[in-house]
Amino acid sequence: MSQLALVIDLNVCVGCHACVTSCKEWNTSGWAGSLADQHPYDADPTGTFFNRVQSFEVGQYPNTETVHFPKSCLHCEEPPCVPVCPTGASYKRPDNGVVLVDYDKCIGCKYCSWACPYGVRELDEMQKVMKKCTLCIDRITDETLPEAERKPACVLACPTSARLYGDVHDPDSEASEAIRERGGYQLMPEWGTKPANHYLPRRKTRMQIFDDELERVDNPLKKEAPLPAAKGETLDDVAY
Amino acid sequence: MHPAFSVIFLTTLIGAGQGLFMALVTGQVYSLANLLAPQDSQSFYAMGALITATLLAGGLVAAVFHLGKPSYFITRAWRGMSQWRTSWLSRELIALPMFMLLVLAYAAVHYLGWTQIWFTIKGQIPVDASLVIGMLGVLMSVILFVSTAMIYASLKFLQEWHTALTVANFFLFGLASGFMLAAAFSAWMGIELVSFFGGWAVVFTVLAAITRAFSMLRNARIKHKSTLASALGIRHTKITQRSMGFMGGSFNTREFFHGQGPVVLAMARWFFVLNVFVFPVILLAASNLLESASLPVLAFVVQYLGLLAERWYFFAEARHPQNLYYQTVG
Numbered sequence: 001m002s003q004l005a006l007v008i009d010l011n012v013c014v015g016c017h018a019c020v021t022s023c024k025e026w027n028t029s030g031w032a033g034s035l036a037d038q039h040p041y042d043a044d045p046t047g048t049f050f051n052r053v054q055s056f057e058v059g060q061y062p063n064t065e066t067v068h069f070p071k072s073c074l075h076c077e078e079p080p081c082v083p084v085c086p087t088g089a090s091y092k093r094p095d096n097g098v099v100l101v102d103y104d105k106c107i108g109c110k111y112c113s114w115a116c117p118y119g120v121r122e123l124d125e126m127q128k129v130m131k132k133c134t135l136c137i138d139r140i141t142d143e144t145l146p147e148a149e150r151k152p153a154c155v156l157a158c159p160t161s162a163r164l165y166g167d168v169h170d171p172d173s174e175a176s177e178a179i180r181e182r183g184g185y186q187l188m189p190e191w192g193t194k195p196a197n198h199y200l201p202r203r204k205t206r207m208q209i210f211d212d213e214l215e216r217v218d219n220p221l222k223k224e225a226p227l228p229a230a231k232g233e234t235l236d237d238v239a240y
Numbered sequence: 241m242h243p244a245f246s247v248i249f250l251t252t253l254i255g256a257g258q259g260l261f262m263a264l265v266t267g268q269v270y271s272l273a274n275l276l277a278p279q280d281s282q283s284f285y286a287m288g289a290l291i292t293a294t295l296l297a298g299g300l301v302a303a304v305f306h307l308g309k310p311s312y313f314i315t316r317a318w319r320g321m322s323q324w325r326t327s328w329l330s331r332e333l334i335a336l337p338m339f340m341l342l343v344l345a346y347a348a349v350h351y352l353g354w355t356q357i358w359f360t361i362k363g364q365i366p367v368d369a370s371l372v373i374g375m376l377g378v379l380m381s382v383i384l385f386v387s388t389a390m391i392y393a394s395l396k397f398l399q400e401w402h403t404a405l406t407v408a409n410f411f412l413f414g415l416a417s418g419f420m421l422a423a424a425f426s427a428w429m430g431i432e433l434v435s436f437f438g439g440w441a442v443v444f445t446v447l448a449a450i451t452r453a454f455s456m457l458r459n460a461r462i463k464h465k466s467t468l469a470s471a472l473g474i475r476h477t478k479i480t481q482r483s484m485g486f487m488g489g490s491f492n493t494r495e496f497f498h499g500q501g502p503v504v505l506a507m508a509r510w511f512f513v514l515n516v517f518v519f520p521v522i523l524l525a526a527s528n529l530l531e532s533a534s535l536p537v538l539a540f541v542v543q544y545l546g547l548l549a550e551r552w553y554f555f556a557e558a559r560h561p562q563n564l565y566y567q568t569v570g
């Protein structure tokens with residue numbers, strides 16, 4: 001069984017919100033739409049989004065680091081949001097592990113959002129049903145799209161390739177490889193939800209330069225003293 | 241969590257209704273055992289069951305307003321009974337209408353006088369339709385109490401709720417207010433059972449005070465498992481949010497924060513502690529001395545108002561781990 005997921009590289013995310021806007025654009029006009037906004041041009045605009053980018057400051061000034069943190073449904077392998085749904089509207093697809101909501105069954109009771117520790121489900125204020133990241137199910141399963149475009153909208157939009165997409169159950173996928181080789185981890189592992197989405201940590205690129213690399217021990221200009229002056233007959237004198 | 245008034249009214253109204261029904265059946269069983277004088281079928285049991293049904297109907301109306309759209313009650317809510325294998329909410333949605341049907345059947349049997357004895361157990365206990373339905377109703381009421389409470393107690397990362405004390409509290413608060421209402425009803429009707437029901441109401445109120453005190457103590461010193469470090473997976477003790485990604489609020493900022501300061505919280509706490517546990521007991525004691533017909537009614541009203549505040553506080557004191565992600569607008 002495959003488990004499709006995103007792998008988000010915090011080391012390269014620059015917090016540009018391109019994934020947020022492309023997600024909204026794709027999904028408000030597609031299968032999962034509409035994602036209505038309320039008073040978008042007034043003082044307190046609000047609306048439904050499947051994906052948010054947050055920013056955190058780690059450390060104390062002056063030793064701080066800004067971490068941009070994209071957050072969407074993690075398509076948990078043990079999703080606590082699914083069994084609590086009274087109507088069966090929330091479900092996990094058995095074939096590819098994507099967690100979805102059937103908008104025609106949902107009664108908007110919000111119980112599933114209480115049962116998600118990550119705060120990624122949002123009640124659509126216009127349709128009054130629960131909505132969340134679909135992993136762009138209508139893109140990734142659309143056989144009419146060319147193979148290279150059968151990816152989530154946010155993945156295609158990311159200018160720094162901070163979002164990888166793939167089957168985390170396939171050990172040879174790009175996603176699995178990244179998790180394995182670059183220290184991929186899950187959010188709030190303490191609840192046993194086994195999120196399918198993983199995050200790649202920030203990594204420091206530090207140059208290791210030792211003194212002897214700046215000044216070579218065997219630097220010929222330094223080491224070698226002037227050539228000794230010739231005494232008596234040399235090889236040059238006899239060669240010709 | 242944001243306390244929703246629909247759920248506050250739903251849980252307190254059906255809790256009182258369930259408790260009242262259990263009080264009625266208790267009275268009937270006691271009278272079978274000749275411990276209490278038998279009461280009139282029509283004016284006491286049928287009327288009492290109708291009051292129960294009214295409370296349950298009130299709870300149902302409140303529940304309708306908890307749905308995304310009230311129209312979902314007609315078009316979709318039936319689906320809510322389908323996932324009883326996994327969902328406590330689904331179990332509640334089944335138990336509530338079944339309990340209502342049993343209550344109405346109980347009222348009908350008593351009102352129409354279908355209380356011919358079917359058989360007697362050991363030649364002593366006469367069993368009729370009302371007793372069988374009453375017992376089934378009590379059983380269903382217990383199932384409903386457990387289902388309602390487990391909706392909250394089963395969410396393991398809402399650590400304030402994830403305890404057996406939540407179930408005990410819902411159960412005891414329901415019994416206390418239900419027996420209180422039975423005492424008020426008896427006093428109002430001029431029936432001798434005021435001190436019987438009132439006595440049980442005091443017992444349940446005291447027990448509820450004990451379990452609620454334990455849960456408040458537990459919640460005061462609770463250690464949350466999730467931290468910003470585990471939420472982000474960044475190993476640092478000092479992490480500050482600079483932006484939650486938007487400025488105008490979202491479902492996540494509306495649904496999971498109560499938005500009140502510590503003063504309001506403390507006021508709600510004192511209000512419910514006094515009105516649920518202290519004043520009703522004093523009022524009942526006073527009515528016992530004065531033989532007043534209206535003081536037990538006042539005791540019930542006071543306790544019910546206190547229970548509304550208690551339920552509000554119950555939601556407000558639960559802190560959801562998702563709140564870690566929504567700390568700073570920027």
Ligand code: SF4
Pocket residue numbers: 072073074075076079080081082099115116117118119120121132193
């Ligand atoms: S992240 Fe939340 S909504 Fe998504 S599958 Fe996990 S528990 Fe469910």
Ligand code: SF4
Pocket residue numbers: 084085086087088089090101105106107108109110111112113129130
């Ligand atoms: S809001 Fe909808 S999807 Fe969520 S638990 Fe209720 S019915 Fe299920």
Ligand code: SF4
Pocket residue numbers: 019022023024026027050051072132133134135136152153154155
């Ligand atoms: S996978 Fe699709 S729905 Fe999910 S965050 Fe990305 S664009 Fe949005």
